[in-house]
Structures are given as C-alpha cells and as structure tokens.
Amino acid sequence: MTTPAVPDSRVPEAVHRRRWVILGVLMLSLLIVVLDNSILNVAIKTISTPAPTGLGATQSELEWAINAYTLVFAGLLFTSGLLGDRLGRKKVLLGGLALFGVGSALAAFSGSPEQLIAFRAVMGLGAAFVMPATLAVLMNVFERDEQPKAIGLWAGGVGIAIAIGPITGGALLDHFWWGSVFLVNVPIVITAIGLMLVLVPDSRDPRPGRIDPVGVVLSVVGLVLLVYGIIKGGQLADFTDATVVATMAAGLAVLVGFVWYEKRSDHPSIDVTYFKNRVFSAAMGAIALVFFGLMGVTFFAVFYTQTVRGYTPLQTGLLMLPLAVSQLVFSPRARLAVDRFGNKATTTAGMLTLAATLVAFATLEADTPIWILEVIFFLMGAGMAHVMTPTSVVIMQTLPREKAGSASALSNTFRQVGGAMGIAVLGSVLSSVYRSGIEDKLAAAPAGLRHTAGESIEATLAVAAKLGPEGRALVEPAHDAFLHAMHVTALCGAGVALVGAVVVGLFLPGRNPTPQDQKGEGTELVGSER
Structure with a gap:
C-alpha cells in the first residue's frame, strides 16, 4: 500500500489518510447520477400509462425522456471537466449536485411528457458536472499504484446504483405515484453535499484549458x-x-x-489529437459500444418483463438484480484478470460475453423459465465489468494527473453518447419491427388510431382496452409482434458488441503498460495537447 512517506508523493498526508472515506463520498455522488437512470428503467411503463396513473407518454417521448438527460449530459461533460480543472473540482461537484437535486424535484411534478423531457434535461445538466468531477478528485487523492483499485471500486459504485435503482423504483411505484422515482434523489443529494463540504478536498489544474x-x-x-x-x-x-x-x-x-x-x-472541447493513440481510441470505442448495448437492452427488457410476462415494477427491479450484483462483484476484481491475462484478452472476453447474452435475449419467449433471464443478466454484468474497469484504467492513465478532469469527461462523454445512440437506434429498430408485425392486425381499430396503436405494445394494448371485447383479439398478436421485434433488436445489439470485440482485440495492449511505457505515452499526448 502507498504511504505518505513516499518522497515524490503528490497527495497531501492529511488527504491520503482519509482517501478511502473520500472515495465513499465520491461514490455516493456518482450513485445518484446512475441511480436516476436505473430507477427510470422500471418506471417507463408506468409513465407510458395514461393519466392519472402516468403521463401517457408515447414510445418516442419515453426515448426522449431518457435521451434529453443523456445528450445534455454528454454534450457538456467535457466543458464541465474543464470548468472543474479551472474553478476547482469540489466547487463544480457541489454546484452540479445542487442543480441535479432541483431538476429531480421539478421532474417529479411534471404535468406532461414535454415537461418531463425538459426537466430531465436540467437533471442532465447537473449530472454533467458531477460525474467527471468525482473521477478527477479520485485521481488526485490516490497515488498511481492505488488508482486501478480505486477506479475498480468507483466502477463498482455503478453496480450498486444499478442494483438498488430498479428495486427502489419498483418499491416506490408500488406505494406512491410515478414522480416519487425522481423525488427520492433529493435527500440523497442533500446528504452528499453535506459530506462533501466536510471531507472532500478541492483540486484544480494549474494550467487549465479555455472554455469552447x-x-x-x-x-x-x-x-x-x-x-x-x-x-x-x-x-x-x-x-x-x-x-x-x-x-x-x-x-x-x-x-x-x-x-x-x-x-x-x-482551445478545443475535445483535443482530437488524443485519438491518434490507437489504445486510447479503442478503449473509448469499447466504452461507447458497451453502453450502446446495455441501454438498448434495458429499454426493451422492462416491457418484456412487465407487459409480456406480467411482473410488477418491484418484481422487475428484483429480476434485474443479478445484472447489478454481477457488476458489483466483478468490477473491483477485473483488474486481477488484467494482471494475469492482459487488457486485450480480458476486454475481448468481456465484449464476447456481452454479445452472447444479447444473442440469448433473442431466444426468450413469453413462457421461457425466468431463471434463464436471471442467468443472462448475471453474465451480462460480468461481461460489462471486464470491459469497463480495464478500459477506464487505460483511459485515465493515458493522460497526466493534471488532466484527470478531461480524461474523465471524455470517458463519460463516450459512455453517454453510446447509451443515447443505443436507446435511439435499438429503440427505433424495436419500434419499426413491431409496427411491421402488428399493422395487419389493427383492422379492428378506428382508422384514426391505427398509426398510434402501431407505435408500441403499450399503445396497442391501450387502444385494445378502449375497444372493449373487440380489442381482446389484439392482445396475443401484440405480444407476438413485440417478442419478434425484441429478438431482432437483441441480435442487432449483439452485432454491435461483436464489432467492439474486434476493435479491442486488435488495438488494446496485451498486458498492462509498464511505467516506462506510460511515461512515453504521456509525453506523446501532452506534447500533442500543447
């Protein structure tokens, strides 16, 4: 373990002593950012239900409710990283948390899908200042030899949020209105701000970049x-x-x-010369592709479990628990696989595992034993953990410590853009294939409602309910059309994961870079930055 006695230590002794407590506070801040999306995953069906139960949001409005957050988040991450480098990461982190809390409270009381989309954008603005600052502070309170372990635990915080988010969301929806899944963020924000004021040190880049x-x-x-x-x-x-x-x-x-x-x-937002380094580019691409698959899968998995299988939101949250537990277990331990097998083998195996689980999704039917879904989720989490931890370490150690905010922002930008594109692309594949499968079954629906009824399974079932006994004949075709659309969508996601496996297999290093290698890479990148 690193000690403050190391002559060239850049971490003050007082900070070094409480570094693990600081990591806990940073993980709490990260938790609320990830928790919000994982809670929303089980709430999207409820929000799509007509008022007063939900907002009656269409599938495209649901996609925008998710992507309004992720696109603002992704678009401002790099600028927020630069502001943290310039103004101080602690100040930016506190401001981001406060804004996220305000946006959460407003989203909870949205009166329409359009308002929800707007307030989700406000939440994304706050989150953009939170996530890169947490990783940048981490890089400044841990010495280099402890950074991989700390990053692994930090990544495990994502697993914790994924674990408790759906369960918390399901429990809230069983007892309260849909807005409670956003309002729950507020007390967590207040707690995180209080702990941060007391424990977390401030840091900044002595030569920060200019805003773009x-x-x-x-x-x-x-x-x-x-x-x-x-x-x-x-x-x-x-x-x-x-x-x-x-x-x-x-x-x-x-x-x-x-x-x-x-x-x-x-003074670019993104220094594109960083991407001349093939290792750096491959790691960024892997992160984007992993979240492309994950966000697309969770979007349609909720409709599979709740609409086709008939599970409640709380039961759906519990069904997703293996995904989160697996990430929580394997994220801190993935570095051990890297030490033994190298980045290339570990990350390629992770991407192939993710692809295999997506193929397995294409085999699920309405009566498939539910334990098979649980195994799929567990293996998916294991695959993700063995991609995210090694690629995060590669990215963060490629740039010098002073640019930790920039490296974190880049990593999270690609994560969020990948997730947004996953929801948009896979969600559109789902919608398009579903419409093709259900259109010829909608003859019983009024002409004016046929287009709306064909947009999603929830829309079809809502029209079927309005038609009364005549509409019952639409239920089974809607389920069949959705399952076919889900199978096609899952196979598309698997294809994307296979592309990711090829990329990391070709370009990631086969072993951890030595200190001499890292020094050479850092010199090259810093030189290009200047």
Missing part, C-alpha cells in the same frame, strides 16, 4: 439532430422519409463540422 462554447453548441446540436432523425425513423417505421433523412444528414454534417472546428481550435 462553439464546440459545445456544435456537438449538442449535431447529436440532437442525429438522434431525433433515428427516433423519428423508428416511430414512422420508414427511414427513407424525407424528414428523417434530412434530419439525420444535418446531424452528421454538424458533427463533421464539430470535428473540423475542434482540429483547428487552439
């Missing part, structure tokens, strides 16, 4: 346009529609313009 407002606007606008086009295409089940094509093309054009601008800016 043009880059922020370009990245957010480009991502929103692209995701809007993808979601709209799924909603219409027609990706050749002129509006869909134009919106997606505009989004891609703006993102290309963003990269062009960043390459020529003397």
Whole structure:
C-alpha cells in the first residue's frame, strides 16, 4: 500500500489518510447520477400509462425522456471537466449536485411528457458536472499504484446504483405515484453535499484549458439532430422519409463540422489529437459500444418483463438484480484478470460475453423459465465489468494527473453518447419491427388510431382496452409482434458488441503498460495537447 512517506508523493498526508472515506463520498455522488437512470428503467411503463396513473407518454417521448438527460449530459461533460480543472473540482461537484437535486424535484411534478423531457434535461445538466468531477478528485487523492483499485471500486459504485435503482423504483411505484422515482434523489443529494463540504478536498489544474462554447453548441446540436432523425425513423417505421433523412444528414454534417472546428481550435472541447493513440481510441470505442448495448437492452427488457410476462415494477427491479450484483462483484476484481491475462484478452472476453447474452435475449419467449433471464443478466454484468474497469484504467492513465478532469469527461462523454445512440437506434429498430408485425392486425381499430396503436405494445394494448371485447383479439398478436421485434433488436445489439470485440482485440495492449511505457505515452499526448 502507498504511504505518505513516499518522497515524490503528490497527495497531501492529511488527504491520503482519509482517501478511502473520500472515495465513499465520491461514490455516493456518482450513485445518484446512475441511480436516476436505473430507477427510470422500471418506471417507463408506468409513465407510458395514461393519466392519472402516468403521463401517457408515447414510445418516442419515453426515448426522449431518457435521451434529453443523456445528450445534455454528454454534450457538456467535457466543458464541465474543464470548468472543474479551472474553478476547482469540489466547487463544480457541489454546484452540479445542487442543480441535479432541483431538476429531480421539478421532474417529479411534471404535468406532461414535454415537461418531463425538459426537466430531465436540467437533471442532465447537473449530472454533467458531477460525474467527471468525482473521477478527477479520485485521481488526485490516490497515488498511481492505488488508482486501478480505486477506479475498480468507483466502477463498482455503478453496480450498486444499478442494483438498488430498479428495486427502489419498483418499491416506490408500488406505494406512491410515478414522480416519487425522481423525488427520492433529493435527500440523497442533500446528504452528499453535506459530506462533501466536510471531507472532500478541492483540486484544480494549474494550467487549465479555455472554455469552447462553439464546440459545445456544435456537438449538442449535431447529436440532437442525429438522434431525433433515428427516433423519428423508428416511430414512422420508414427511414427513407424525407424528414428523417434530412434530419439525420444535418446531424452528421454538424458533427463533421464539430470535428473540423475542434482540429483547428487552439482551445478545443475535445483535443482530437488524443485519438491518434490507437489504445486510447479503442478503449473509448469499447466504452461507447458497451453502453450502446446495455441501454438498448434495458429499454426493451422492462416491457418484456412487465407487459409480456406480467411482473410488477418491484418484481422487475428484483429480476434485474443479478445484472447489478454481477457488476458489483466483478468490477473491483477485473483488474486481477488484467494482471494475469492482459487488457486485450480480458476486454475481448468481456465484449464476447456481452454479445452472447444479447444473442440469448433473442431466444426468450413469453413462457421461457425466468431463471434463464436471471442467468443472462448475471453474465451480462460480468461481461460489462471486464470491459469497463480495464478500459477506464487505460483511459485515465493515458493522460497526466493534471488532466484527470478531461480524461474523465471524455470517458463519460463516450459512455453517454453510446447509451443515447443505443436507446435511439435499438429503440427505433424495436419500434419499426413491431409496427411491421402488428399493422395487419389493427383492422379492428378506428382508422384514426391505427398509426398510434402501431407505435408500441403499450399503445396497442391501450387502444385494445378502449375497444372493449373487440380489442381482446389484439392482445396475443401484440405480444407476438413485440417478442419478434425484441429478438431482432437483441441480435442487432449483439452485432454491435461483436464489432467492439474486434476493435479491442486488435488495438488494446496485451498486458498492462509498464511505467516506462506510460511515461512515453504521456509525453506523446501532452506534447500533442500543447
């Protein structure tokens, strides 16, 4: 274990002594950011239910309720990292927590899907200042030889949040209205702020970068346009529609313009020269692809368990427990696999495991024994843990300590963009395939409701309920169409995971870099940064 007596230690002795307590406070702050999305996963069906039980949100509105958070989060992560480097990570972390708490309270009392989407964006703004600051503070209170262990525990905090989020959300929905899944964030925020004021030290970069407002606007606008086009295409089940094509093309054009601008800016939001390092690029890609698959799966898994299988929100939360427990168990231990087998073998095995679990999802039917789903979730968590921990360590140790905020922001940007794209792309595949499967069964529905009824299984069942006895004939076809759509969507996710396995298998190192290797890489990257 590192001790304060190390001559070149850069961590003050008083901070070093309480570093593990500080890590606990940082994990609590991280927990609320992740907890919100994991709680929302079991609440989306309730929110899609007509008032007064829910808000009557359509599938596309549900996707936007999730993506409004993730896109704002992703678009501002790098800027928030720079602000933390400049103003002090503790100050930025406290401000982000406070804003997240306010956004949560407002979201809890939303009166329409549109209000919920707007307040979720506010929550994403607050979260953007929380997550990179937690990892940046971590990197500044632990010495280099303890950083992999600390990052593993930090990543395990994600597992804790994934574990308690669905269960907490299910319990709240069993006893309170849907808004309680957001209101529960407020007391956690207050507790985290109090502990942080007392325990967490402040730190900053002595040579922070300049803020890049043009880059922020370009990245957010480009991502929103692209995701809007993808979601709209799924909603219409027609990706050749002129509006869909134009919106997606505009989004891609703006993102290309963003990269062009960043390459020529003397203070870019994202220093694209970092990506000349193939190891760094492969690690970033792996993170994005893992969350692409995870967020897409959890989006349709809730409808499978609650709508097709008939489980309550609380039971659904409990069914997701193996996914979280597996991450919690394996995230801190994944570094041991890296020490023995190397980054390449460990991460490739993790991606292949994730791909296999997605293929297994394509075999689930309405009467599949539920223990099979539990095994799938457990293996999925194990696969994720053996990707996230090694890639996080590679990314954080590629840049010097002073740029910890930037490295954390980049990592989390790719995580959130990957998740947003997973929900948009896989959600659109689900919607498009479902509509194709159910359209010819909707003859009994009024002509004006047929388009709406074909958007999702919840919409079909809502129309069926309005039709009374005539609508009962729609229930079984709706279930069958959803299962087929889920199978196709899962196989698409598996294909993405296989691409990730190829990327990390080709470009990640086969062993942990030695201190000499790291020194060489750090010099190269810092040089390119200047």
